[in-house]
Amino acid sequence: xxxxxxxxxxxxxxxxxxxxxxxxxxxxxxxxxxxxxxxxxxxxxxxxxxxxxxxxxxxxxxxxxxxxxxxxxxxxxxxxxxxxxxxxxxxxxxxxxxxxxxxxxxxxxxxxxxxxxxxxxxxxxxxxxxxxxxxxxxxxxxxxxxxxxxxxxxxxxxxxxxxxxxxxxxxxxxxxxxxxxxxxxxxxxxxxxxxxxxxxxxxxxxxxxxxxxxxxxxxxxxxxxxxxxxxxxxxxxxxxxxxxxxxxxxxxxxxxxxxxxxxxxxxxxxxxxxxxxxxxxxxxxxxxxxxxxxxxxxxxxxxxxxxxxxxxxxxxxxxxxxxxxxxxxxxxxxxxxxxxxxxxxxxxxxxxxxxxxxxxxxxxxxxxxxxxxxxxxxxxxxxxxxxxxxxxxxxxxxxxxxx
Amino acid sequence: xxxxxxxxxxxxxxxxxxxxxxxxxxxxxxxxxxxxxxxxxxxxxxxxxxxxxxxxxxxxxxxxxxxxxxxxxxxxxxxxxxxxxxxxxxxxxxxxxxxxxxxxxxxxxxxxxxxxxxxxxxxxxxxxxxxxxxxxxxxxxxxxxxxxxxxxxxxxxxxxxxxxxxxxxxxxxxxxxxxxxxxxxxxxxxxxxxxxxxxxxxxxxxxxxxxxxxxxxxxxxxxxxxxxxxxxxxxxxxxxxxxxxxxxxxxxxxxxxxxxxxxxxxxxxxxxxxxxxxxxxxxxxxxxxxxxxxxxxxxxxxxxxxxxxxxxxxxxxxxxxxxxxxxxxxxxxxxxxxxxxxxxxxxxxxxxxxxxxxxxxxxxxxxxxxxxxxxxxxxxxxxxxxxxxxxxxxxxxxxxxxxxxxxxxxxxxxxxxxxxxxxxxxxxxxxxxxxxxxxxxxxxxxxxxxxxxxxxxxxxx
Numbered sequence: 001x002x003x004x005x006x007x008x009x010x011x012x013x014x015x016x017x018x019x020x021x022x023x024x025x026x027x028x029x030x031x032x033x034x035x036x037x038x039x040x041x042x043x044x045x046x047x048x049x050x051x052x053x054x055x056x057x058x059x060x061x062x063x064x065x066x067x068x069x070x071x072x073x074x075x076x077x078x079x080x081x082x083x084x085x086x087x088x089x090x091x092x093x094x095x096x097x098x099x100x101x102x103x104x105x106x107x108x109x110x111x112x113x114x115x116x117x118x119x120x121x122x123x124x125x126x127x128x129x130x131x132x133x134x135x136x137x138x139x140x141x142x143x144x145x146x147x148x149x150x151x152x153x154x155x156x157x158x159x160x161x162x163x164x165x166x167x168x169x170x171x172x173x174x175x176x177x178x179x180x181x182x183x184x185x186x187x188x189x190x191x192x193x194x195x196x197x198x199x200x201x202x203x204x205x206x207x208x209x210x211x212x213x214x215x216x217x218x219x220x221x222x223x224x225x226x227x228x229x230x231x232x233x234x235x236x237x238x239x240x241x242x243x244x245x246x247x248x249x250x251x252x253x254x255x256x257x258x259x260x261x262x263x264x265x266x267x268x269x270x271x272x273x274x275x276x277x278x279x280x281x282x283x284x285x286x287x288x289x290x291x292x293x294x295x296x297x298x299x300x301x302x303x304x305x306x307x308x309x310x311x312x313x314x315x316x317x318x319x320x321x322x323x324x325x326x327x328x329x330x331x332x333x334x335x336x337x338x339x340x341x342x343x344x345x346x347x348x349x350x351x352x353x354x355x356x357x358x359x360x361x362x363x364x365x366x367x368x369x370x371x372x373x374x375x376x377x378x379x380x381x382x383x384x385x386x387x388x389x390x391x392x393x394x395x396x397x398x399x400x401x402x403x
Numbered sequence: 404x405x406x407x408x409x410x411x412x413x414x415x416x417x418x419x420x421x422x423x424x425x426x427x428x429x430x431x432x433x434x435x436x437x438x439x440x441x442x443x444x445x446x447x448x449x450x451x452x453x454x455x456x457x458x459x460x461x462x463x464x465x466x467x468x469x470x471x472x473x474x475x476x477x478x479x480x481x482x483x484x485x486x487x488x489x490x491x492x493x494x495x496x497x498x499x500x501x502x503x504x505x506x507x508x509x510x511x512x513x514x515x516x517x518x519x520x521x522x523x524x525x526x527x528x529x530x531x532x533x534x535x536x537x538x539x540x541x542x543x544x545x546x547x548x549x550x551x552x553x554x555x556x557x558x559x560x561x562x563x564x565x566x567x568x569x570x571x572x573x574x575x576x577x578x579x580x581x582x583x584x585x586x587x588x589x590x591x592x593x594x595x596x597x598x599x600x601x602x603x604x605x606x607x608x609x610x611x612x613x614x615x616x617x618x619x620x621x622x623x624x625x626x627x628x629x630x631x632x633x634x635x636x637x638x639x640x641x642x643x644x645x646x647x648x649x650x651x652x653x654x655x656x657x658x659x660x661x662x663x664x665x666x667x668x669x670x671x672x673x674x675x676x677x678x679x680x681x682x683x684x685x686x687x688x689x690x691x692x693x694x695x696x697x698x699x700x701x702x703x704x705x706x707x708x709x710x711x712x713x714x715x716x717x718x719x720x721x722x723x724x725x726x727x728x729x730x731x732x733x734x735x736x737x738x739x740x741x742x743x744x745x746x747x748x749x750x751x752x753x754x755x756x757x758x759x760x761x762x763x764x765x766x767x768x769x770x771x772x773x774x775x776x777x778x779x780x781x782x783x784x785x786x787x788x789x790x791x792x793x794x795x796x797x798x799x800x801x802x803x804x805x806x807x808x809x810x811x812x813x814x815x816x817x818x819x820x821x822x823x824x825x826x827x828x829x830x831x832x833x834x835x836x837x838x839x840x841x842x843x844x845x846x847x848x849x850x851x852x853x854x855x856x857x858x859x860x861x862x863x864x
Contacts, residue, residue, distance in 0.1 A: 006825025045796030052789040059517035063524040140759035163721030208757030
């Protein structure tokens, strides 16, 4: 069937084809400029989703790597401080050995006592080292130096109200004689709102706020309440305001000794659901509480006392303790080494993962430059041909041939 | 047989061919008029047949000036243009939505979510650190800003579409009244179709434009009026009468417009508008964009809920239990905000699990990114957003393909119509030559007959 061609058809077809070619040309130009195959979600919806998931994974890998770096720095410093501690212990042992023999006199022992005192001061400085704003060996307690210069008996500190409690204007007093064997933080959290003491409900935690006990309502004005290990809280009624919901009161209870920190370890994430403990609490290194077995400061203090008292047996008795102390420190130095190894392995795995993700993203998203440039010049040729055709098609009509 | 009657024949021929040339002239003049159907003079023999032996006088006349037009093709065009209008309108709006959510250049919600989780991780390595806290608050602010901005853009798009629908209704009404006008004129001109060709062309063009806007059905009745109906048979145009459309703000749909008949403003006819640009816009406004907004709101609400819940399990620098991290009264994508308490004092960010500064709560917060909180417990926040973007991409890509398909179809049908009804200058030129020859021959005939009559008259001298 022969088809009639009208003027309108000729030009419509021309314009239609021209636009199609230009559209393709434009698209290629876009891809050249951005070097990406996916310039908007509709270019490749599945690819776009995938790229987004890869980028999320990469960001996570970056986070874990950064955490590993922080932890590594902390552990390295810890290790170097512990090496210093070890050196001091070696010095102390030398003194003890020398002064426990028959060649020592009361005089040499006096001088030795002074040396031991200096060793103790240096030890305290090391034990109270900081990294940034935080104490290396305080566990998670950061608001005071972990080690004091003198031993204290079991203490229950003054009760502290949190900074932004409601307007309760009664008093809270802590009391009792702490019988626990480790330093603990007791926290009380008020559960009811705006009730008199007798009707107030609360919960308390014996681990700083991680886990909470059952709800209790046994508060009474001026009557102490026992929380555990003979730690007591006494509330007195306020005049203008009652206890508000979420009011927090806490107290640090310290076992006898030199240590003011606790036994918790700081942690960061280094992989999905993998928390990594990077700090070692002073409790495990310097004390006989928790994981520790020897109280280093007590040992040194006893050594000093024995030296001052010219007590040869007393001095000799400390030799075993000093040896055990060295072992304790070395054990923890080894722990640092193991942790560093683990972090290195984790980091190297993450680096590999990062590389693979970059590759995956690139495969999905980036253009193949050679292919693109070829397509582009082909399209340019097509565009030129279309233009040239457009110009010639309008030149020939029957009117040219009719006189 | 008389010479005079032969002159009549010549006269008829001259007049007919002159008319034919006029028609050709009209065609040539209208070569670029949109919607013009070429006209063709139909010659037919006229005159008496003499029953006596021999003499049969036949003359010529123009029976009609035919409009070369395929009404079945026109029906197909009108049906297809509704599909075209619908898919084109959808495609255009979806393209705009895609721009709002273009995650390829970074700094989109996905990017900011990742930065948000990262900020919590950083905080966990130094829980009391001021720099880390300020960075976290700032990142959270950027994230909420992005949510609000995306939501606002979507709502703005819906408003624009809403305004377009109102404008489109006026366009429909103006075409309806023009069609009714033409109906009157065409019905009144009963004298042969040649007089109404131009009017019919105008009416056909109007019907086509109407079809692009809204899906209608039509038929031509005995009085040559084109009657137009909605999908359920409600009349829009009947003869010279029109039933206009109007818009009514619907309080149940954010006060967006419902399409109604002007004389029945309480009865929404949105459901009858299924094709044409108006249907495309209605769908984008009420189904597509509303759906996307709903998904985004879901993401924002769950984020606020989960983050706040975990935040309230931790302790801040002042040893208080964590409050709300995000403002708990603002749970939509358009309103989400970091709590003013946190912004005023970054020390209120609860990074620790215990009173002492252990940073574990920040770790748990960061872990929420792996928690299956969305989609009934099957998807993480990032995963949900990634499939949300994927969905938009799919919708745009498929709308694009459909629009291209229908555009191509329309182009083909238009070409076919042009092939039948369009003016070809080549053809008209040749027709001109043809009719001119006929005219010249008729003139020659007249001259010859005059000579004959002259000869006859001179005989009787």
